[in-house]
Amino acid sequence: MxxxxxxxxxxxxxxxxxxxxxxxxxxxxxxxxxxxxxxxxxxxxxxxxxxxxxxxxxxxxxxxxxxxxxxxxxxxxxxxxxxxxxxxxxxxxxxxxxxxxxxxxxxxxxxxxxxxxxxxxxxxxxxxxxxxxxxxxxxxxxxxxxxxxxxxxxxxxxxxxxLDIKGSGKALQALSLATDGSASPRESEIGTFLSLSRARGGAGLGGFVMNRSIKVPPEMSVIVGSKSLKPDFLWEQPKLVLEYDSDEFHLDAAQKSRDEARRRVFENLGYTVKCLTSDILVDNAKLNAFISELESAVSPRRRTPSDAMLKTRAATRERLFGKERVFPR
Structure with a gap:
């Protein structure tokens, strides 16, 4: 047999x-x-x-x-x-x-x-x-x-x-939050938070691509030592770049210099650049303020989030980024 x-x-x-x-x-x-x-x-x-x-x-x-x-x-x-x-x-x-x-x-x-x-x-x-x-x-x-x-x-x-296969519906919901090109678990967590609707505790700011190459003109390539750059998150319209710095308080001088060079090139190419740091991810007030800045660029006519939305967002933030830690402002 x-x-x-x-x-x-x-x-x-x-x-x-x-x-x-x-x-x-x-x-x-x-x-x-x-x-x-x-x-x-x-x-x-x-x-x-x-x-x-x-x-x-x-x-x-x-x-x-x-x-x-x-x-x-x-x-x-x-x-x-x-x-x-x-x-x-x-x-x-x-x-x-x-x-x-x-x-x-x-x-x-x-x-x-x-x-x-x-x-x-x-x-x-x-x-x-x-x-x-x-x-x-x-x-x-x-x-x-x-x-x-x-x-x-x-x-x-x-x-x-x-075919009404179990699990397929949730799979499609999850795929509406995800995109190709993530380079780290933290980037994936940020991407999930950005894509989640405000009712589910996210920012409701999907439509980005991740780590997609942008060609750098020869006269600018000497600034960053590369013919292309890959922003962490990019909204092609309205030309918004989001860069994640993993630890604001422990970046060495060389890394800070490279990050600043990247930002100068992005801005010279017509992109608005926003920098997201680890201390923002663990502070509800800072994160809400940061999301408001992104909304002004991506969806300027959006209504102010309700208290219920902010409460749900705080719970989602903790789920993705850990317990709240308030740093000096």
């Missing part, structure tokens, strides 16, 4: 892709992996153990099944019913009998069990240039290739939504 193929999904698949991206390795595509010539095929428990090791995850291994009748009877496996499309292009084989869900179906699966803000952050991560390792201490790897794009995630989620 042929052994059933194990399709890894949900958090176990997320752990796999995080590990593969951070290690900069190709998946194991050897069809004989896990087998011994002349021996019987691996038992279900053995294949589950192999899958757990390959995914760098903790047991139980989350396995996708089409319905309850296809559940695997194994203590090391958690069966998760997912009725969304899982064709060959949506799966990556790591052997003859184990496959991993690719990012597109995976994102919809996570929509079933992941809060909206956390799901948006995962969207930023999958489509950005960093990865958060699932090793318990939130180690971050930088300079990675994106695993997918927001457009590809949306295409799958829209198809799944048409």
């Amino acid at each position: 042929a052994t059933p193929n194990l399709i890894v999904g949900y958090e176990s698949a997320l752990d796999y892709w995080r590990a593969v991206r951070a290690a900069d390795i190709e998946p194991d595509l050897d069809p004989t992996s896990g087998k011994v010539i002349g021996a019987m095929p691996l038992a279900l428990a053995q294949r589950a153990a192999r899958g757990i090791a390959a995914c760098c995850t903790e047991p139980p291994l989350q396995i996708v099944v089409p319905d309850k009748h296809h559940r695997h009877n194994c203590p090391a496996i958690e069966n998760r019913v997912f009725k969304g499309p899982l064709r060959s292009r949506q799966l990556t084989s790591i052997g003859s009998d184990i496959s991993i869900c690719n990012a597109e179906p995976l994102f919809c699966q996570l929509g079933v069990c992941t809060p909206l803000i956390d799901l948006a952050l995962i969207g930023f991560e999958l489509c950005g240039s960093y990865g958060v390792l699932s090793n318990g201490d939130d180690t971050v790897a930088y300079g990675l290739q994106p695993l997918t794009t927001i457009a590809d995630l949306k295409n799958y989620a829209e198809g799944a939504k048409a």
Whole structure:
């Protein structure tokens, strides 16, 4: 009797892709992996153990099944019913009998069990240039290739939504907050806050792109030593740049000089430049004032936020950036 193929999904698949991206390795595509010539095929428990090791995850291994009748009877496996499309292009084989869900179906699966803000952050991560390792201490790897794009995630989620697949609706909501190009977890948190509606506690100032190159004229390139610049956040209309400085109080002189040169070039190119610092993110009053400045540039006719909106914003700010710490003004 042929052994059933194990399709890894949900958090176990997320752990796999995080590990593969951070290690900069190709998946194991050897069809004989896990087998011994002349021996019987691996038992279900053995294949589950192999899958757990390959995914760098903790047991139980989350396995996708089409319905309850296809559940695997194994203590090391958690069966998760997912009725969304899982064709060959949506799966990556790591052997003859184990496959991993690719990012597109995976994102919809996570929509079933992941809060909206956390799901948006995962969207930023999958489509950005960093990865958060699932090793318990939130180690971050930088300079990675994106695993997918927001457009590809949306295409799958829209198809799944048409089929009434669970998780697809929340996936689309989360993708409305995310964009390609994030370079760090903090940038993703800021991006989520900016995109969230004011009713949900955000700034309601979406429509930006992240880390997209702007060509620098030759006469200005000598100022920054580069032919292009990548602003952290850019609203192409009305030509607004937002730069995040990670720690206002511990930047050395050289870094301050580079930041100032970037701002001069942006301004010479006709952009308005706003600088967001870490002390603003942890101070409700400072953050509200900063958002008012952005609103004046992006959406000048917007009404003043209500007290209820500001209260919700304070809770969202704490959720994303930590407990409030008021610095001297």
